[in-house]
Amino acid sequence: MAELDQAHESYELGMHTEQLSGRTQQVFFSAEESGNLVYPWAPVVDFEKSGEIDAESLNQQEVNAEIRRLMSEGIGTITVRNPGAKHSLGVGILSRLNLHFDGSLGYFGCGLLDGPNVTVSGRVGWSCGENMMAGTVLIEKNGGSTFGAAIRGGDLVCKGDVGSRTGIDQKGGTIIVGGRAGAFSGFMMQRGRMVILGDAGKNLGDSMYDGTIYVGGSIADLGVDAVEGEMTDLDREWLTRKLAQYGLEAPNGVENMTKIVSGKQLWNYDNLEPTEKKLVL
């Protein structure tokens, strides 16, 4: 496993998965490959150029089209005013962009992202950041259920509370919740890290295959095959650095957080037939 302080350009690009352990998590990019991490058709934007969209009288398709139009003009910093909790805003952006929503988003906001840095001053509805590949999304208030469903990379951060099934089917990346997360968070998690600074609802990490969940508050109960892991210096170092990056702190300190990992006792981790497994278990 490579050293964490290795200076890859991919770190600067925010594309590094930063996984600490696990057989499915050793994916690294070399600096020479960074050119391959940009879609050939992605518009070249200048972060110094800024634009603004008033979404009040626009529907969601029109808002998204307007974002793309500004990007095609090379504008790299876009503010969307009055998003009004409309659904599916800021989706499918596959290149670098600074995007700010001044207000709240409805369902499926910021889904299918691969590269942009998004901030939301309000709250987000269900399924925010779904299938995100890379980039960052930072939400100042609360989030709905299925927050970060199936994300594969990037950082998805909600400073408030989120609903149930947070990070369901998570395949990589980092989900950070500043407050509480509902039931079945980390359900069928396969990779990546989830940080819940507040309390976690019941069935945490149910049927998780891999990945790591850190919890700062209480855990209602653990799901099937989710077990407590041992916090290491590496865990604490990473948590301290990552939380500081978003201005967050663990209420009781990172040293008192609980680490949850997969027990890997489910039948799909060995060659036993289900009937044989019943005998073993």
Next chain:
Amino acid sequence: MCGIAGLIHRGKSSNVGRELTDMLQSLKHRGPDSTGFALYGNPKSGEHVLRFKVAEQEDMRHGFQIHDQVRERRAEVDRRLDELGARRVSEEEATEYAYRYWISYDGDMKKLADYVEDIEGAEILSIGNALELVKDLGDATVVSSQYGLGEFGGTHAIGHTRMATESDVDIRSAHPYWAYPFNDISVVHNGQLTNYWGFRREMERRGHRFMSNCDSELIAVYLADRMERGEDLEEAMHRSVDELDGVFTYVVATSDKLGMAKDVMAAKPMVLYESDDFVALASEEVAIRSVFPHEIDTYDPYEGEVMVWQS
């Protein structure tokens, strides 16, 4: 999918008809088949509001004699009300097939409801001191305009936009459901109950009637049954979360309360806004934004949560 919404003003009345119309219209994409309103107005002492229909909207398009039948059914309702000693204080024809009566009646409400509903095509949508339940095919604007709900003043209201998945597109299967035969209790629901038939049979054995095959009706009847046995609204709701199986979020209203409950998996959405004098909740935040266009702080209730607010 369906959309549900509710609002309650604490300590004051407002134009809840207009507010709920706006909320439900913004949820039209969740269910365009029918829309229903349960509005809680300012009760008149000693009078009940009776909302009933004697035909489905669809019936009016078919049959040579439906208009005569509708007139005959309404006349029969009037006759039976008179026979039971229910004095008709005033009457309104909301549509050709749906009516709003103010009645003065001190007798057994279940007997009255059963006697009226024994007439072919007749269904009581609601009886209440404060509750008026209106539902019909079409979106919120259409139904609200058809029934003149735009100026309805009251303290609270709940409503529903329906996408028919498991029963017909008709008024009978539309929400809200009145918790027959109890005054002023109504329910809207988003989800599916998986132990519907078992509970329905149990409720029927206890003497409750069902007008539809819609699982949502069970919640209204269930809550009414529990309250009949002495539980208060909140106790009955907590019990429902334990006993009703499936995925659901429902909103219930009584003469002076609004409540919501979520199943233990929190599988159906609900967004909530609460201030000192107002509470609004809906399947999507866009509905709340239709009455509060400015930035507000909202949140999702959690799994198994039960909340009740007083008007």
